[in-house]
Amino acid sequence: MSRLETLPFSQPLLLARSEQCLAITSTMPLRVLSSALVGEGFGSVRHFANFHVDKHYDGHTPEEDLTQWLLAQGFPLASVAMMTAVHLNSACVVSRPLGDLPHGVMALVTAGVGNAVDISVPSQDDPRLALRTAPKVGTINTFVFLDAQLTDGALVNACLSVTEAKVQALRQAGIKDPHSGTPATGTSTDSVSIAATQRGDTTPYAGSGTLLGRALGQAVYQATLGSLLLSQKRASVC
Numbered sequence: 001m002s003r004l005e006t007l008p009f010s011q012p013l014l015l016a017r018s019e020q021c022l023a024i025t026s027t028m029p030l031r032v033l034s035s036a037l038v039g040e041g042f043g044s045v046r047h048f049a050n051f052h053v054d055k056h057y058d059g060h061t062p063e064e065d066l067t068q069w070l071l072a073q074g075f076p077l078a079s080v081a082m083m084t085a086v087h088l089n090s091a092c093v094v095s096r097p098l099g100d101l102p103h104g105v106m107a108l109v110t111a112g113v114g115n116a117v118d119i120s121v122p123s124q125d126d127p128r129l130a131l132r133t134a135p136k137v138g139t140i141n142t143f144v145f146l147d148a149q150l151t152d153g154a155l156v157n158a159c160l161s162v163t164e165a166k167v168q169a170l171r172q173a174g175i176k177d178p179h180s181g182t183p184a185t186g187t188s189t190d191s192v193s194i195a196a197t198q199r200g201d202t203t204p205y206a207g208s209g210t211l212l213g214r215a216l217g218q219a220v221y222q223a224t225l226g227s228l229l230l231s232q233k234r235a236s237v238c
Contacts, residue, residue: 008095009106010147011197022088022108023073024048024143030195032080033155038066039080039193042152047079048193050110050141055085082141082191086112092226096215104147105212107219111227113170114138116184118177126179128188139189140166140227142220146196148212151204158194158206158216165217166190169224 002016007024016023025047032045039045051069066081075081091110098104115138123129142162150158167185175184207213 007093007106007108007145008103009145010101010103011145013106013145015108017088017091019088020052021069021073022050022091022110023075024108026195028197030145031150031155031198032193032195033152033159034080034191034193035159036080036082036191036193037063038070038077042155043078045078045080045195047075048143048195049073049075049079049081050088050091050108050143051081051083052088053083053085057083057085080143080193080195082193084110084112084139084141086110086139086141086227086231090227090230092223092230094219094223094226096219098147098212098215101147105215105219106145107216107223108143109140109220109223109227111140111224112138112231113140113175113184113187113228115187115189116170116175116177117186117188118180118182119185121177121180121182128179138187139191140187140224141190142166142192142224144192144194144216144220146194146206146212146216147199148196149198149200149202150196150206151202154204154206155194155196157213159192161207161213161216162192162194162220164208165220166224168217169221169228172221172225173228175228
């Protein structure tokens with residue numbers, strides 16, 4: 001049974017929350033840049049989904065599986081869909097003001113780090129690549145919503161800002177790559193979606209030198225830390 005709630009964003013976003021799926025619906029089409037398997041690249045999207053999978057999910061046909069789950073959810077295939085083995089009750093939502101908008105930026109993150117990786121470690125030194133073993137459970141899925149008008153370049157810039165904030169959250173939480181012992185930069189299966197309303201004046205930047213980038217960074221940093229804390233609390237109880 002899904003539980004409905006309105007998300008803290010300046011444009012209407014409805015979240016249907018269940019153990020199997022976090023499903024977000026926008027009343028208006030949003031300009032999106034996404035790395036998700038379904039809904040990748042640039043597009044116009046109203047529906048976003050984060051599906052829970054069992055930790056033993058084999059991952060042989062993830063795109064096909066996501067497509068079937070979207071249809072079962074009643075969502076169009078022109079949606080953004082991700083998956084995670086992290087329990088969805090560890091999702092953390094953080095909004096930040098942007099100009100005169102009290103909720104002009106919002107981030108929703110589910111974070112697990114059982115598969116933490118330092119991307120700067122040479123591949124020949126990482127047995128997970130050499131042995132081509134299946135990754136351990138753990139991924140960070142990030143959904144960001146911006147009440148702003150961004151160029152394509154600014155959407156890419158926003159992805160950079162998300163990554164910077166995520167890495168800082170991992171550093172703050174003391175997360176390390178278990179193989180190299182060095183600070184982790186993420187997991188090998190992280191995914192991101194940036195969605196903009198395309199309202200207001202056009203902005204070509206969304207980095208740390210802008211109010212938009214700073215608000216985005218704060219929201220992602222706090223949401224990632226919050227989700228990590230919820231995931232760790234659940235792991236300590238189980």
